Amino acid sequence: MxxxxxxxxxxxxxxxxxxxxxxxxxxxxxLTGVQxxxxxxxxPSSSLPDPGRAKRKYHFYSPQSFEITIERIIDxxxxxxxxxxxxxxxxxxxxxxxxxLGSDGIGNLSKGYDVTVLYGxxxxxxxxxxxxxxxxxxxxxxISSISYSMSVDGPITESVSLTTxxxxxxxxxxxxxxxxxxxxxxxxxxxxxxxxxxxxxxLPTKKSVLPSEVEDMFDAGGSQGDKRILGINSIDLxxxxxxxxxxxxxxxxxxxxxxxxxLYRFIVLPVQVTCSFTGTSRQxxxxxxxNVDDNFSPxxxxxxxxxxxxxxxxxxxxxxxxxxxxxxxxxxADTGGGNLQATMSYQNDHSDAVLVKDSVVRDLxxxxx
Numbered sequence: 001m002x003x004x005x006x007x008x009x010x011x012x013x014x015x016x017x018x019x020x021x022x023x024x025x026x027x028x029x030x031l032t033g034v035q036x037x038x039x040x041x042x043x044p045s046s047s048l049p050d051p052g053r054a055k056r057k058y059h060f061y062s063p064q065s066f067e068i069t070i071e072r073i074i075d076x077x078x079x080x081x082x083x084x085x086x087x088x089x090x091x092x093x094x095x096x097x098x099x100x101l102g103s104d105g106i107g108n109l110s111k112g113y114d115v116t117v118l119y120g121x122x123x124x125x126x127x128x129x130x131x132x133x134x135x136x137x138x139x140x141x142x143i144s145s146i147s148y149s150m151s152v153d154g155p156i157t158e159s160v161s162l163t164t165x166x167x168x169x170x171x172x173x174x175x176x177x178x179x180x181x182x183x184x185x186x187x188x189x190x191x192x193x194x195x196x197x198x199x200x201x202x203l204p205t206k207k208s209v210l211p212s213e214v215e216d217m218f219d220a221g222g223s224q225g226d227k228r229i230l231g232i233n234s235i236d237l238x239x240x241x242x243x244x245x246x247x248x249x250x251x252x253x254x255x256x257x258x259x260x261x262x263l264y265r266f267i268v269l270p271v272q273v274t275c276s277f278t279g280t281s282r283q284x285x286x287x288x289x290x291n292v293d294d295n296f297s298p299x300x301x302x303x304x305x306x307x308x309x310x311x312x313x314x315x316x317x318x319x320x321x322x323x324x325x326x327x328x329x330x331x332x333a334d335t336g337g338g339n340l341q342a343t344m345s346y347q348n349d350h351s352d353a354v355l356v357k358d359s360v361v362r363d364l365x366x367x368x369x
Contacts, residue, residue, distance in 0.1 A: 003119075003121065003122040004122055005122055006119055006122065007122065008036075009122070009125075009126075009127070010119060010120040010121060010122050010124070010127060010130075011037065011117065011118065011119055011120070011127070012030060012034075012117070012118040012120070012127045012178075012180060013030070013031040013034050013037055013070060013115065013116070013117055013118075014026075014028030014029060014030055014031065014115075014116040014118070014178065015028050015029055015031050015081070015113055015114070015115060015116075016028040016029070016113065016114035016116070017111065017113055018111060018112070019112045019113055019114040019139065019140050019141075021112075021139050021140050021166070021260070021261070023114055024171070024172065025114070025116045025135050025137045025168075025171055025172050025178075026172050026177045026178050026179070027114075028114060028115075028116045029179075030178075030179065030180055030181060031070070031072065031081075032072075032075065032078045032181075032185050033072040033073040033074055033075060033078060033158075033185065033189070034070060034071070034072045035071045035072055035073060035157070036069075036070075036071045037068065037069070037070050037071075037117055038068070038069045039066060039067070039068050039069075039117075039138075040066070040067045040069075041064070041065075041066050042064065042065045042066075042067075043061060043064050044061070044062040044063075044064075044065075045059060045060065045061045045062065046059070046060060046062070047059045047060075048060070063165050064165055065163060065164070065165055066138055066163065066164050066165070066167055067144070067161060067162070067163050068115050068138055068141060068161070068162045068163075068164075069159065069160070069161045069162075070115075070159070070160045070161075070162075071157060071158070071159050072157070072158050072159075072160075073155045073156070073157055073158070073189050073190070074156060074158055074189060074190045074315070075185060075186040075187070075188050075189045075190070076186065076188040076189075076190070076308035076309070076312045076313075077186050077188070078186075079357050080158065080315070080355045080356070080357060081146065081158060081160045082101070082143060082146060082160070082355060083355055083356050083357060084097065084099075084100045084354060084355075084356055085097075085099045085100060086099060087354070087356045087358050087362065088362075089364075090364040093354045093356065093364065094351070094352070094354070095239070095271060095351055095352075095353050095354070096267070096269075096271070096351055101143065101241075101267070102267075103266060103267050103269075104264075104265065104266035104267065105262040105263045105264060105265045105266070111142075111143075112139075112140035112141060112142060112262055113140075113141045113142075113143070113162060114137055114138070114139055114140070114141070115137070115138045115141050115162060115164075116135060116136070116137040116138075117135075117136045117137075117138075118133045118134070118135055118178065119133060119134040119135075119136075120132075120133045120134075120175070126180075126182065127175075127180055128175060128180040128181070128182050130175050131174070131175055131176075132173050132174060132175060133173055133174075133175055133178075134169075134170060134173065135169065135170050135171060135172055135173055136167065136168075136169055137167065137168045137169075137171065138162070138164045138166070138167050139164055139166035139167065139168065139261075140164055140166060140261055140262055141162035141163060141164040142162060142163055142164070142241075142243060142262060142265070143160065143161070143162055143241055144161045144162060144163045144240070144241055144242075144243075145159075145160070145161040145238060145239065145240045145241065146158070146159070146160050146161075146238070146239045146353075146355070147159045147236065147237060147238040147239070148235075148236070148237045148238075148317065149234065149235075149236055150192050150195065150234065150235040150236075150237075150304070151192065151233065151234040151235075152192055152233050152234065153234075155189045155190060155191050156189075156190040156191060156192065156194075156306070163243075164261070165261050166261055188308050188309075190306050190308065190315060194306040194307055194308055194315075195208060195304060195305070195306050196208050196305050196306070196307065197209075197210055197230070197304070197305075198227040198228050198229075198230060199227065199228070207303070207305035207314065207316075207361040208303055208304050208305045209301045209302065209303040210277075210302065211300040211301070211302060211323065211325070211344075211346060212300070213285065213300075213325055213344060214232075214277050214344055216285065217279070217281065217283070217285050217342060217344060218230045218231040218232050218277070218279045218280075218281075218282075218342075220282065230279065231279040231280035231281070231282065232277055232278070232279040233278055233279045233280065233341070234277075234278045234279075235275070235276070235277055235278075235304065236275070236276045236278075237274070237275045237304075237317055237319070238272075238273075238274050238275075239271060239272070239273050239353045239355075240271070240272040240273075240274075241267055241268075241271055241272075242267070242268040242272075243265045243266065243267060243268065244265070244266055244268050245264060245265050246264040246265075246266070247264075269351065270348075270349045270350065270351045271351035271353065272347070273319055273323075273347065273348050273350075273351065273352060273353045274326075274345065274346065274347050275302055275319055275323070275345070275346045275347075276343055276344065276345040276346070277343070277344045278341060278342070278343040278344075279341065279342060280339050280340070280341065280342075281330065281339075281340045281341060281342035284330070285328060285342070285344075299321060299322065300321070300322075300323040300324055300325065300346060301319075301320070301321040301323065301365055302317075302318075302319040302320070302323050302346060303316070303317070303318045303319065303361075304316070304317040304318075305317075305361055313357050313358055313359050314357065314358060314359070314360070314361050315357050316354065316355070316356050316357070316358065316361055317353075317354075317355055318352075318353075318354040318355075318356070318364060319346075319348060319352055319353055319354075320348060320350060320352030320353075320354075320364065320365060321365035322348045322349070322350045322352060323346040323347065323348045324346065324347060324348070325344060325345070325346055326345050326346060326347050327343070327344070327345040328342065328343070328344050328345075329342070329343045329345075330342050330343075331343075
């Protein structure tokens with residue numbers, strides 16, 4: 001296959017969760033709403049000094065690595081990239097539960113994904129219209145970060161980064177082997193207006209919960225119809241996951257058996273969970289911590305809920321009830337006419353991040369410690 005170029009209309013992404021390392025590329029499910037997919041390949045290497053020789057003759061490679069970054073929007077009929085297998089309780093929905101991401105690779109507890117990127121012909125209207133594709137499959141990928149941006153400038157966006165050491169090429173190149181969409185995707189995408197924290201109704205009618213400092217900072221005290229007026233312009237949420245390896249002497253895990261490359265990798269705890277709120281400031285928030293060592297118990301609850309229409313399921317970002325304020329920053333109010341913008345940043349050290357789509361919104365804070 002020879003193209004004049006590769007652009008968005010001839011690129012598709014398929015995802016296979018709970019990957020074994022030897023699954024067929026066509027076993028993956030087409031990922032909807034993808035706006036971009038990028039890959040960074042790293043081939044670390046070292047050279048050995050050779051006594052008596054100025055030029056180094058001997059060179060060797062360390063394990064390769066690939067980082068895949070997927071940007072997407074979410075429509076009401078799709079789902080988050082990652083979501084718990086069971087939303088019934090705090091324990092079942094926790095990100096470190098063995099049925100979710102798990103905490104390590106021993107016993108296949110660490111959830112891996114096969115990410116297949118298809119590159120089709122650039123002279124067809126749909127990826128499915130061609131006859132052959134170039135196929136690249138990144139095997140047993142681990143999620144390294146998940147982030148969401150909820151801004152007044154556009155739809156709610158999801159960004160997922162994954163990392164792996166194994167890749168295969170052109171195992172299946174026939175378009176007919178893959179299940180690809182033949183029609184346009186839904187336009188009912190998640191937007192900032194679908195978040196319900198502006199509703200004047202109290203809990204439990206209003207499902208979202210914001211920290212008290214955010215409410216105090218941005219609440220203008222007015223309303224328009226049944227909506228409160230808040231000066232929040234953007235919300236950014238990120239879950240960052242670091243991994244550590246236990247080196248297995250005499251083996252290069254993944255060099256032969258790709259399904260075992262994560263066997264002795266484990267998640268560094270706690271998982272970094274952060275959330276920031278940026279908006280138009282009407283005041284300087286009088287908040288300060290005493291300059292003394294003191295024990296305190298973080299108790300800020302953050303739960304964001306979105307619903308496209310009254311009959312659809314809820315999209316829920318639940319960061320639990322143990323979030324604490326880490327930073328307040330101000331910017332703007334310059335001579336160019338800009339308004340003063342305030343950003344309030346939060347973090348929790350309980351690895352609490354439940355990202356789920358469900359027909360009900362559960363209160364998971366009552367069992368958190």
